[in-house]
Amino acid sequence: MASVPKAMGGILIEKTGDSSVLQWKTDIPVPELADGQILVKNEWVGVNYIDTYFRAGLYKAPLPMITGAEAGGIVAAVHESVCGFKPGDRVGYLDPARGAYAQYKAVAASKAITLPEGVTTHTAAASLLQGLTALTLIREAHHVKPTDWILVTAAAGGVGSILCEMISSVGAKIIGTAGTPEKMEQARKNGANYVISSRDPPEKIVSEIMKITGGHGCDGIFDGVGKATFDIDIEVAARKATVCTYGNASGLVPPVDVMRLAGGKNLKLCRPTLFAYLAEPEEFEQYSTELIDMLKKGIVKLANTTDYKLEDAKSAHDDLEGRKSTGKLLLQVPQ
Ligand code: NDP
Structure with missing residues (x-):
């Protein structure tokens, strides 16, 4: 496992506004681990509409901010308080605290899952937020018959x-x-x-x-x-x-x-809101296990994904907000 650098690249939002506020920077400090956290070296980041709400200021967050709630990547470090993860593990995570549009992200271990064989970090970043939203909607908001x-x-x-x-x-x-x-x-x-x-x-x-x-x-x-x-x-x-x-x-x-x-x-x-359905770690575990099962069975196909460079997150936001996109948009993180 390569050592963790002090600085990383990421998309920093210093003021809210249109997609031009998504600025690629290379001198962002790599987050330090707190109790219960793992450090993930992101490979793929999922783009979601909620990222645009924070960027535009519709949903409020302290500035400067890194948006993004989900990614797939490799565990780079583990806080001594955490069991169940080790450096080198392939994981996906979903974190309402944002910060995913970057090379590294400190994530609560309870918000990450180890990916089984056959489920890539691309698939995890493409499916966690939107897949769990769909699953909780059809079960909890209106149980579809x-x-x-x-x-x-x-x-x-x-x-x-x-x-x-x-x-x-x-x-x-x-x-x-x-x-x-x-x-x-x-x-x-x-x-x-x-x-x-x-x-x-x-x-x-x-x-x-x-x-x-x-x-x-x-x-x-x-x-x-x-x-x-x-x-x-x-x-x-x-x-x-x-x-x-x-x-x-x-x-x-x-x-x-x-x-x-x-x-x-x-x-x-x-x-x-998805995160209120997943407030308890057991809820996240239960629904994410079921989602992975649906991916393996081919019920959820993710047949339509479009990849962008993380540095060009602006184009992804423009396409999403401009009603030009179909399916899932992902950002590839430079390694
Ligand atoms: P989508 O890929 O669904 O993109 C939005 C789509 O909405 C557009 O492609 C467009 O489809 C349609 N649309 C219709 N009118 C407009 C308009 N005036 N401006 C923009 N789009 C319009 O996005 P996501 O799948 O990422 O998210 C879909 C929605 O789900 C968002 O509102 C998001 O906030 C919400 N969401 C909510 C969650 C929750 O926890 N409550 C969790 C995840 C997502 P078309 O052109 O085909 O009509």
């Missing part, structure tokens, strides 16, 4: 692709939305039974969904787009449905009049 009609927005996106794969393995019928003919085709490949253009006017989207479901509507709605689609969600929700608004790609959903949940439909509304 084979008889359900389910609406998945951005069905060719990162979370949306995995949602479609997991929901189709349950047997429920999926209506997906996507923004271009290519993305619509990708959504079908992901398992969506019906796909509607997300660029259509809201009234048209509503009427198509009601027609497809024979007037029933959707029993579960998984919407990561937020502000632009929330009204559609309420309209197309079936009686006793769960409307799960889990993201803000188009902006924050404005405050909601709870009487909109009555209206003869008795809707349930939730706004979950």
